[in-house]
Amino acid sequence: SRLKKGLTKTREGFVAQVENLFSKFSTIDDELYEELEEILIQADVGVHTTMKLVDNLRDKAKEEKIKEPKELTKLFQDQLTEILTKGTKEEDDDQPTILMVVGVNGAGKTTTIGKIAQRTKEAGMEVLLGAGDTFRAAAIDQLKVWSSRVGVDIIAHQEGSDAAAVAYDAVQAAKSREVDLLIVDTAGRLHTQSNLMEELKKVKRVIKREADNMAVEVLLVLDATTGQNAISQAKLFNDAVDVDGIALTKLDGTAKGGVVVAIKEELGIPIKLIGVGESAEDLQDFEPESFIEALFE
Numbered sequence: 001s002r003l004k005k006g007l008t009k010t011r012e013g014f015v016a017q018v019e020n021l022f023s024k025f026s027t028i029d030d031e032l033y034e035e036l037e038e039i040l041i042q043a044d045v046g047v048h049t050t051m052k053l054v055d056n057l058r059d060k061a062k063e064e065k066i067k068e069p070k071e072l073t074k075l076f077q078d079q080l081t082e083i084l085t086k087g088t089k090e091e092d093d094d095q096p097t098i099l100m101v102v103g104v105n106g107a108g109k110t111t112t113i114g115k116i117a118q119r120t121k122e123a124g125m126e127v128l129l130g131a132g133d134t135f136r137a138a139a140i141d142q143l144k145v146w147s148s149r150v151g152v153d154i155i156a157h158q159e160g161s162d163a164a165a166v167a168y169d170a171v172q173a174a175k176s177r178e179v180d181l182l183i184v185d186t187a188g189r190l191h192t193q194s195n196l197m198e199e200l201k202k203v204k205r206v207i208k209r210e211a212d213n214m215a216v217e218v219l220l221v222l223d224a225t226t227g228q229n230a231i232s233q234a235k236l237f238n239d240a241v242d243v244d245g246i247a248l249t250k251l252d253g254t255a256k257g258g259v260v261v262a263i264k265e266e267l268g269i270p271i272k273l274i275g276v277g278e279s280a281e282d283l284q285d286f287e288p289e290s291f292i293e294a295l296f297e
């Protein structure tokens with residue numbers, strides 16, 4: 001499958017290391033658990049989540065009186081699945097929605113917006129785009145390219161204009177045209193961080209104030225190849241605009257897929273979408289069971 005192919009690096013990296021570890025040891029002892037800790041930390045699972053995972057695995061192995069290290073694989077998989085599934089809830093797909101998309105430049109925001117627009121349009125729904133990254137002319141142009149490629153309208157102002165004003169116009173247009181989904185792009189410049197966060201807060205305030213019956217969601221786009229850095233970025237964005245879900249891009253570019261687990265466990269924000277390649281089909285809904293299955297075969 002595309003998912004499995006996109007996760008090749010992580011399967012051959014992180015997952016293979018765990019499987020090798022469980023087959024290399026003949027008994028389950030402290031040394032095995034210590035090596036497992038090292039592998040997990042290396043794979044961007046994060047120290048806190050690693051400790052928790054390994055402690056739980058140790059307890060479970062004792063409880064189930066497991067003697068063969070190889071039997072740990074199944075327990076380990078179950079634990080990952082449990083972390084990734086807990087607290088996820090069904091969504092109401094029928095309500096018209098405003099999706100505010102945030103993330104640092106280069107994370108894959110534009111691509112993600114384009115792909116979501118395409119999928120939603122193909123599902124027979126009305127989509128509108130709002131070019132809220134007014135800081136970069138290229139960002140507005142790129143979004144316009146997606147808008148004509150997918151065949152959806154876009155609300156855009158000139159470079160340098162007020163992002164909140166674009167958001168305001170886009171929301172008014174979305175309401176009067178009764179679209180199913182409005183996707184609002186935002187700026188992602190990192191060098192002037194405090195200004196950026198203030199701008200994002202203002203954009204969200206305007207969107208919420210004008211949304212009327214439309215649901216408002218914030219989607220944070222994170223680059224999986226940035227590992228622990230992605231976690232600190234997520235904290236920053238979450239403090240500013242309360243993130244509802246994460247799109248984790250470029251998982252095909254890392255051998256350390258453990259960042260998926262760290263994001264869920266340390267931030268408590270659900271991963272909604274994962275990117276496992278450059279094409280539109282490579283942006284997939286995140287489903288913990290199929291994800292873990294694809295990793296361990």
Ligand code: GDP
Binds near residue numbers: 105112275276
């Ligand atoms: P933005 O600056 O956040 O808007 O980022 P872009 O959407 O322009 O994406 C930056 C680069 O990452 C582009 O070259 C994309 O094709 C690439 N990209 C985005 N998502 C993925 C993914 O899941 N896998 C891979 N390999 N590349 C991706």
